[in-house]
Amino acid sequence: MTILSPSLLSEQIERVVREEWGRILAIMVKTLGDFQLAEDCTQEALISAMSHWQRNGLPRSPAAWLLQVARRKAIDRLRRDRSFKSKKAELSYLYDLENADEESDEKSVIPDERLEMIFICCHSALAEKSRIALTLRSLGGLSTEQIASAFLDTVEAMQRRIIRAKRKISGAGIAYKIPEAEDLPDRISSVLRTLYLIFNEGYSASVGSDLTRVDLSDEAIRLTRIAAKLMPEECEVQGLLALMLLHDSSRTSRVEHDGTLIALEYQNRSQWNNDRIDEGTALLQACLPKGRSGPYQIQAAISGVHAHAADWDSTDWPQIVELYSVLLRFEASSVVRLNQAVAMSMAGKSEHALHVLNGLDDMDGYTTFHLARAEVWIN
Amino acid sequence: MQFICLIYSNPAIEPAHGTPEFNTMMQGYNAFTKHVRDTDKFVVGDQLHGAETATTVCVRDGKTETMDGPFMETKEVLGGYYLLECADLDDAIRTAAMIPTAKFGRIEVRPIVAMNN
Numbered sequence A: 001m002t003i004l005s006p007s008l009l010s011e012q013i014e015r016v017v018r019e020e021w022g023r024i025l026a027i028m029v030k031t032l033g034d035f036q037l038a039e040d041c042t043q044e045a046l047i048s049a050m051s052h053w054q055r056n057g058l059p060r061s062p063a064a065w066l067l068q069v070a071r072r073k074a075i076d077r078l079r080r081d082r083s084f085k086s087k088k089a090e091l092s093y094l095y096d097l098e099n100a101d102e103e104s105d106e107k108s109v110i111p112d113e114r115l116e117m118i119f120i121c122c123h124s125a126l127a128e129k130s131r132i133a134l135t136l137r138s139l140g141g142l143s144t145e146q147i148a149s150a151f152l153d154t155v156e157a158m159q160r161r162i163i164r165a166k167r168k169i170s171g172a173g174i175a176y177k178i179p180e181a182e183d184l185p186d187r188i189s190s191v192l193r194t195l196y197l198i199f200n201e202g203y204s205a206s207v208g209s210d211l212t213r214v215d216l217s218d219e220a221i222r223l224t225r226i227a228a229k230l231m232p233e234e235c236e237v238q239g240l241l242a243l244m245l246l247h248d249s250s251r252t253s254r255v256e257h258d259g260t261l262i263a264l265e266y267q268n269r270s271q272w273n274n275d276r277i278d279e280g281t282a283l284l285q286a287c288l289p290k291g292r293s294g295p296y297q298i299q300a301a302i303s304g305v306h307a308h309a310a311d312w313d314s315t316d317w318p319q320i321v322e323l324y325s326v327l328l329r330f331e332a333s334s335v336v337r338l339n340q341a342v343a344m345s346m347a348g349k350s351e352h353a354l355h356v357l358n359g360l361d362d363m364d365g366y367t368t369f370h371l372a373r374a375e376v377w378i379n
Numbered sequence B: 001m002q003f004i005c006l007i008y009s010n011p012a013i014e015p016a017h018g019t020p021e022f023n024t025m026m027q028g029y030n031a032f033t034k035h036v037r038d039t040d041k042f043v044v045g046d047q048l049h050g051a052e053t054a055t056t057v058c059v060r061d062g063k064t065e066t067m068d069g070p071f072m073e074t075k076e077v078l079g080g081y082y083l084l085e086c087a088d089l090d091d092a093i094r095t096a097a098m099i100p101t102a103k104f105g106r107i108e109v110r111p112i113v114a115m116n117n
Helices: A006-032 A035-056 A062-080 A084-103 A114-121 A128-139 A144-150 A155-172 A184-205 A216-230 A235-248 A274-290 A295-307 A317-330 A334-346 A350-358 A367-378 B020-038 B089-096
Strands: B002-009 B042-047 B055-060 B063-068 B077-085 B106-111
Touching: A006 A035, A006 A062, A006 A084, A006 A114, A006 A128, A035 A062, A035 A155, A062 A084, A114 A128, A114 A184, A114 A216, A128 A144, A128 A155, A128 A184, A128 A216, A144 A155, A184 A216, A184 A235, A216 A235, A235 A274, A235 A295, A274 A295, A295 A317, A317 A334, A334 A350, A334 A367, A350 A367, B002 B089, B020 B042, B089 B106
Parallel strands: none
Antiparallel strands: B002 B077, B002 B106, B042 B077, B055 B063
16 A cells, blocks of 8 residues: 555545446446435445545555445445335345455456446436436536536536436336347437537537536546447447547637637647547547448548548548438438538539528528528639 | 326327228227237226316315316327336337327326335
8 A cells, every 4th residue: 555645645536436436336226226225325435435545545446445335335224224125135135245255355356337327327218418417427426516517507406306317217117227129229329319418518618617617528538438348339339439539639729718619620730639539530440341330420430531631621522521421311400411511512512512502491590501601602 | 017108199180080090090009909918018908088078076175176177288188098017117118109199199108106015
């Protein structure tokens, strides 16, 4: 055990807690079959960990330590509460685990049960905002206060939302398991949508600079990395991670100091984050050839073409037009058509572009639509 | 666990009795009922008479009061229900989506509280 300065130790504890919270909570929910009880026990274990570790330093395996304490807290609670007759099976299972723990090494492998947790938190039976809040709380380990401030909501309102969501999970019959094959596509798309909403929330919130707010884009990337690791065969999960990384690569060059957004055309491309671009590109190169494309992979591919272009004019516009055609097969929206028209015009196909634009009657109220039309006229 | 599927729709847009569309819908209901029976999901299910036959009852100060009509006046009215035994919410959602009215109306899925007597 190394002796660290108190502030460095606090920092380290905070990091461990953020990393391990979701994993421990997922195991506890699975063991106890009760979201609220699991969270209460995990929370109590964390509080003892904080004071214990501050005094004695970090143990060899903080996760194993936390899990063991959380299980003991659960045993205490179940034993104390006589109304927990229905939890007898869970209690005896916990005793078994407790006895097994004494024999096994501290470094024993802790199973990763977070995939079930991801599917529960992002279930489409929950309201979209509840999905986001619950994912950030349960999987990301953010506090209710942090989530409330990220969404400019009151702590009380956010607390109510999270409690309501947990009640719905236990009451509505949402099972703690990986969805059946026939439900999987819908359930995955609900997970991806939730993660992407978190990312976009961070993206729009990064205008203006409140340093105390959690960076939701970073958090979304962290959570999507977990999802991508747990579902390596799901191309759209990999595609979403690629999209986030490629999109995020231009984070510092897309806003002026005063918060004004800079259009892609005028961004300083030398400031783009090459690590992000390389990682996103590698992910895409691994999943696209599998031939199971979807809207996230295609959007990532479009971002990728932009990321690899030296400037706006030398961008591979015909390729982008092509990719938008594929995207339209998944998502036939006016916004996608509009973007495709701009790309057509850049590719020298202004007449095609005008033809597409003239068909977009429903976009009349949008400024970008008229700007695009004007630009195509000029070309 | 048991789930009740409450079937709501707007009578104005429902297929009218005697039309081919109505017959198709009824065939769909027969097929659905057979499916949930065959898969041991069926507990009970019924069609209700129209909302115009509804009477709402309450007791205030020991006196029974009645009101002509459903408790809530909405365009979409409760027209029937199924009580089903399903593995979990996903199973219930998947099954409810097969109810013919889901295509133009809505199915509200609610779990039944299990009493430990």
